[in-house]
Amino acid sequence: MRHFAFLDDSQTDQLFHRRPQEISVDSPAPLLAAFLGATLYCPGDRPAIADDVIKQASRGCVSMVLCLEDSIADSAVDAAEINVAEAIRALHRTATDKPDTALPLLFVRVRTPEQMLRVAESCGAGLALLSGFVVPKFENETGYAEGFFVALREIQRQSGADGSRGGQRLRLMPILESPNMIHSETRTSALASIRTILHDNREDVLAARIGATDLSSAFGLRRSRDLTVYDVKVVASMISDIVNVLGRSDDSFVITGTVWEHYETERILRPQLRMTPFVEANERELRHRLMLGGLDGLIREISLDQANGLLGKTVIHPTHVSVVHALSVVSHEEFLDAAVILDNVGGGASASPYGNKMNEAKPHSAWAHKTMLRADAFGVASESTTFVDLLEASMR
Numbered sequence: 001m002r003h004f005a006f007l008d009d010s011q012t013d014q015l016f017h018r019r020p021q022e023i024s025v026d027s028p029a030p031l032l033a034a035f036l037g038a039t040l041y042c043p044g045d046r047p048a049i050a051d052d053v054i055k056q057a058s059r060g061c062v063s064m065v066l067c068l069e070d071s072i073a074d075s076a077v078d079a080a081e082i083n084v085a086e087a088i089r090a091l092h093r094t095a096t097d098k099p100d101t102a103l104p105l106l107f108v109r110v111r112t113p114e115q116m117l118r119v120a121e122s123c124g125a126g127l128a129l130l131s132g133f134v135v136p137k138f139e140n141e142t143g144y145a146e147g148f149f150v151a152l153r154e155i156q157r158q159s160g161a162d163g164s165r166g167g168q169r170l171r172l173m174p175i176l177e178s179p180n181m182i183h184s185e186t187r188t189s190a191l192a193s194i195r196t197i198l199h200d201n202r203e204d205v206l207a208a209r210i211g212a213t214d215l216s217s218a219f220g221l222r223r224s225r226d227l228t229v230y231d232v233k234v235v236a237s238m239i240s241d242i243v244n245v246l247g248r249s250d251d252s253f254v255i256t257g258t259v260w261e262h263y264e265t266e267r268i269l270r271p272q273l274r275m276t277p278f279v280e281a282n283e284r285e286l287r288h289r290l291m292l293g294g295l296d297g298l299i300r301e302i303s304l305d306q307a308n309g310l311l312g313k314t315v316i317h318p319t320h321v322s323v324v325h326a327l328s329v330v331s332h333e334e335f336l337d338a339a340v341i342l343d344n345v346g347g348g349a350s351a352s353p354y355g356n357k358m359n360e361a362k363p364h365s366a367w368a369h370k371t372m373l374r375a376d377a378f379g380v381a382s383e384s385t386t387f388v389d390l391l392e393a394s395m396r
Contacts, residue, residue, distance in 0.1 A: 003037065003325055003378050004394070005102070006060050011393060017332050020379035025105070025131060025168035032131075033207040033254035034377040036105065036312045038324035039063040041259075043071040044080035044108075049087035050094070054101060060394065061321050063105040065314075068115065069136045070213075081115065084108060085122035092126035107173060109134035113151035120155040127159055130170060132206060137214065138174035139181060140193040148172060149201050171204050176242055177211025182218045187238070191245040198246070198253065205253070208246055209314060210239060212258030225262035228301040230308070239308060247309045249366035257305035257313035260298045260320055295323055302327045311374065322394035329390055330375040332383045338368035338375070 003020040004012065012019055023035050040061050042049060053064060066084045068077060088108075094101055106129055110116040116133050123130065135148045152172055156162035161170040174194070181190040198205050215235045216222055223232050230236045239258070246253045302313060302324060313324045330338075336353040344350070344361035352359050381390065 001035075001062055001102070001104075003035070003062060003328075004060065006058070007393060015382060015385050015389060015393060016329075016379045017335065017382045017385075018375065018380040021376045023377070029169075029171070029203070029206060030252055030254070030373060031376055032105070034311060034373045036063045036207060036254070036256065037328055037378070038313055038315045038321040039065055039107075039209075039256065040104075040318065040321060041065045041067050041071065041109075041314060041316050044068045044084045045072055045076050046083075049083065050090040053087070053091060053103065053106070054094070056318055056321070057102040057104045059318065059321070060325060061104050061318070063107070063131075065107045065109050065134050067109040067134075068119070069109050069111050077111070081119060081122065085119060085124075085126070088123045088126035088129060090126075092124075092129050095129065103129065105131040107132050107134050109136060109175075111136070113147040116148065116151045117154065120159070127155075127161065127170075128168070131168065132171040132173060134173045134175060134209070136175045136211065137178045138176055138194065139178035139190060140197040141180060141190060144178075145174070145194070145197050149197075149204060152204055169203075171206040172201075173206050173209055174198070175209045175211045177214035179218065182215055182238065187241060191241060195245050195251075199251075207254040207256055207312070208242070209256045210242060210258045210310075213261070215258075225297050228297065228304055229258050230301070230304050239310075243309045249369075254312065255310050257302065257310040259314040259316060260301060261316055262297065263295075263317045263319060295319065298323055299327065311370075319395075323391065325378065326387055326390035326394050328374065328378045329387075330371055330378060330380045332381050332385070334371055335375055335380040337364075338371040341365055341368040342372070 001023045007015070023031065038061065040056060040063070042052060042064055044066050046052065049066060056064065066087070068080050068084060072080045088106070091103060095103060108119055108130065110119060110133050120127055133148070133152070135145070138145055140146070149172070152170060156170055161168065176194065178190065180186040181194070198208070212229050212235055215238055216232060219234055221232055223229060229239070243255060247255055298320060305313065311328070315321060315324065333354050337359055340350070340353060341359050341361050341364045347361045349358050349360045
C-alpha cells in the first residue's frame with residue numbers, strides 16, 4: 001500500500017520531492033498508525049460492503065472501519081454482524097483470487113468483547129485481512145477496557161494474529177469518549193487510568209481515536225459546518241487534556257482527529273478558504289467545488305488538528321478522504337527544517353533553510369521526528385507543490 005498510488009509516475013515525480021513509502025500490514029506500528037490518514041467509517045448493515053471497500057481503496061482510501069456500534073440500530077445488530085463477516089470473507093476470496101486487488105487496512109468497530117470474539121470466529125480465513133478492532137467508549141476504571149484486551153489475546157492465540165507466525169498482528173484502536181472522561185471532576189483520573197492500560201498493552205494498541213460526537217452529546221451540543229471542533233470549548237478542552245496525557249513525545253501514541261460529519265450543507269458564515277492560492281494555481285473551479293461540498297471547514301479543522309498534535313481523521317464521506325490526505329503531505333519547507341534539526345546533534349539555534357524562522361535543535365527535535373514519520377507515510381511535496389496542487393490531483 002502507498003498513499004497517492006492512484007497517481008502515475010509522471011504526476012508523482014512532479015508533485016513529490018520524496019514519494020510516500022510503501023507500507024505493508026507488518027510495517028512497524030508507529031508508521032502504520034501515521035499511515036491511517038482519513039479512516040472512512042462504513043455502517044455494518046450497508047449492502048455490498050465488499051464492493052464498496054474495493055471501490056474506495058481504488059480511489060485512495062487506505063483505512064476503513066466497518067461499524068457495528070452507533071451507526072447501527074440496536075434491532076439490526078445481529079444482521080449487521082452477519083453482513084460484516086460475509087463481506088470480510090468475500091474480500092478474502094477476492095484477495096486470494098486476485099492478489100493485486102488494492103485493499104485498505106480494515107477494522108471492525110464492535111460493541112462488546114463478546115461481539116469481538118463472535119466476529120473473529122465468523123470471519124474464518126478472512127480474519128487474515130483484518131488489522132484490528134475499534135473499541136468505543138473506552139475506559140479503564142470499571143475494567144471495561146481490559147475485557148477487550150483479553151478477547152484480543154484469545155483471538156491472537158487462536159489465529160496467530162500476534163505476529164508470532166509471520167502474519168499481521170491484530171491490534172485495538174480505542175475511542176476516547178466515555179462519560180467519566182468527559183466530566184471534569186473525573187477526567188484526570190480516567191485519563192490517567194487509560195494511559196496506564198494503553199502502556200501495559202502497548203504492542204496491542206495501534207492508535208487512539210477521539211469520539212467528538214459522544215463528547216458533544218454529553219452537553220447536548222453539535223457543531224455546525226461553519227465551526228470547527230475547537231470552537232466548541234468543552235470539547236476542545238477535552239482534546240487538550242487527551243493530548244496532554246497521551247501525546248507526550250516519549251509516549252509515541254498517534255492520536256487521530258475527530259470526525260467531520262458535514263457535506264453539501266448550506267452555509268451561514270463566510271467561506272474559510274483564501275482565494276489567492278487557488279488563483280495562483282489557476283484552480284478557481286476547485287475552490288468552488290470545495291465550497292459547494294462544505295469542505296472549507298474540514299480543511300480548517302485539519303490544520304487545527306495538526307497544530308494540536310493530532311494526525312489523521314475519522315471521516316464519514318468519501319469526498320473527505322482526499323482532503324485529509326492532501327493536507328497530511330509534509331511540505332518541502334517542513335521537511336528541510338526537520339532534516340536540519342535532526343542533523344544538528346550538538347544543539348543550538350540557526351536560521352531555517354527557507355530563512356523565515358529559527359530552528360532550535362533540542363526543543364524542536366520531537367516535532368522533527370514526528371514530521372519525518374509523517375513524511376514516510378504521506379511523502380514530501382516538491383518545492384513548487386502547494387496543497388492546492390495535491391487537492392487538484394486527488395479530487396479528479
